[in-house]
Amino acid sequence: MTLAAEAALSVATRFYSPALLNHSIRSYLWGSKYGTAHSIAFDDELYYVAALLHDIGLTEAFDSHRLPFEEAGGRLAWVFGVAAGWPADRAARVSEIISLHMSDDVAPADDPESHILQVATSWEVVGRRPEQFPPDARAEILARYPRLGFGAEFLACFEDQARRKPASAAAASVDKDVAGRITANPLENPPSA
Template sequence: MRLPAFTAPDTPAARAARDLAAEYHSPSLLNHVTRSWLWAEAFAAVEGRTGYDRELVYVSAMLHDIGIVTAFDNHTLAYEDAGGHVGVALTAGAGWPQARRTRVHEVIVRHNWPSVDPAMDVEGYLLEIATALDISGARADVLPEPFMREVLAAYPRLALGAEFTACVTDQAERKPDTSARRLVDGGVARKLRENPLEGLGGSGVES
């Protein structure tokens, strides 16, 4: 398993999602969403999953945390719900039918579920386990270590721990009935600090 084997979908929605993420995310968050897509694809490969919607996974990964960005922060909705609506708007502009636009919202929302049944939503499952790896270090022993090192060298973690902790803590304080509160109470700051990915050479130095 090597990094060049994974290429982003070359579609209007995928390109627009990447452009939006690059415009509004910090370098740390942009690397996080990119790694999340790569981890999702890698988990699919390791588990032998085929036939899933790769474009949907990519668009959802690129936009899954955009709801914590100031420009898209909703004062009442959970950040994943707000991000899902950004995904709906973007894919509507790309010509996706309504049912598939609904799917991008579902996948983004479900990335923050404690778990997703792949029999119900394989794309949601892949994004959930991918983001859990990047934030909490869950299933860090499943993917090949050389591949993880390669991804982290290309897309280092930079200041993800401090940035994500600050953003989610702010969300939890302002919107205590949302999943952000569960993440904070569940020790997301500690999980980020203790994530085994931090020891694989992926910290980098943010300029």
Template sequence: MQIADFPVPDTLAARGALEIARSYQSPALTAHALRSWLWAEGFARIDGISGIDHELLYVSAVLHDIGTVPEFDNHTISYEHAGGHVAVALTAGAGWPAPRRRRALEVIVRHNWPSVDPTMDAEGHLLEIATGLDISGSRPEVLPEEFRREVLRAHPRGTLAAEFGACVIDQAARKPDTAARRLVDAGIIGKLAANPLESF
């Protein structure tokens, strides 16, 4: 398994998602988004999950934390809902039909669920377990070590632990009824610091 096995979708929506991420997010958050996409694709292959909408998965992964940046932060709804609506707007401009646009919102929202049934939402499940690896260090041994090393060389973690930790603490304080509060209460700060990917 290697990065070349997972080509970036050559579509208007995919290009637009990456442009938005790079324009508004820090390099560390954008690298996290791209690693999350690659981990999701890797888990799909390892776990035998087929029939994936790869463009949907890529766009959702690249934009899944865009709701944390000041320009898209929402004062009432969770950052994952805010980011999902950014994806809806982007994909509307790219010509996606309404049901597929709603899928981008669902996948981004569900990445913050404690778990997602792959038979109900394969892309949501894959993004949830991929971000679980990149943030909390869940199931690193499932993906080949050389693949993990290649992805981390291409998209280094940098200041992700400090940046994302501060962001989630802020979100939890301002919006205590959202998933950010649950993440903080579940020890996400310690999990970020102890993530085995930090030592690669």
């Protein structure tokens, strides 16, 4: 693990709840599995840092009362990258990846790290593309990093964002029944072994 990856894990461990921490780690793992399965070449360190910090703007310490959480988190990730000794353009990339994870789909050829973070987080939150994640991989990852009530906690975060930031992507998700999609996510109620 690189120094930047270790630092990202340290930041995530310090500021996330256990459910959000596990979500971020699972997002990295899902995206890595998906990228590898589809022969998508991606920068592992850059993707790891983005996956670990993609929801940092939902935390009390780093919530912005004006910016959508993904923009606030992206800006903090830029600061993180520069502090980690990355060149400004690499820090800008981690910021962009985090900001884009709540946007319309990004093609893997255009931006592999943003694409796999979008795939991973949409699977994690609402169960999108279940065919990409076989039951054995699901069982293994969930055993190591359980959800710990993630769905309910995440929904509360999005509802809070929607109330305070009605023009945000989180508000649009709430309007499009993210609550129902979270409840229907196969990760919320995996089959018993």
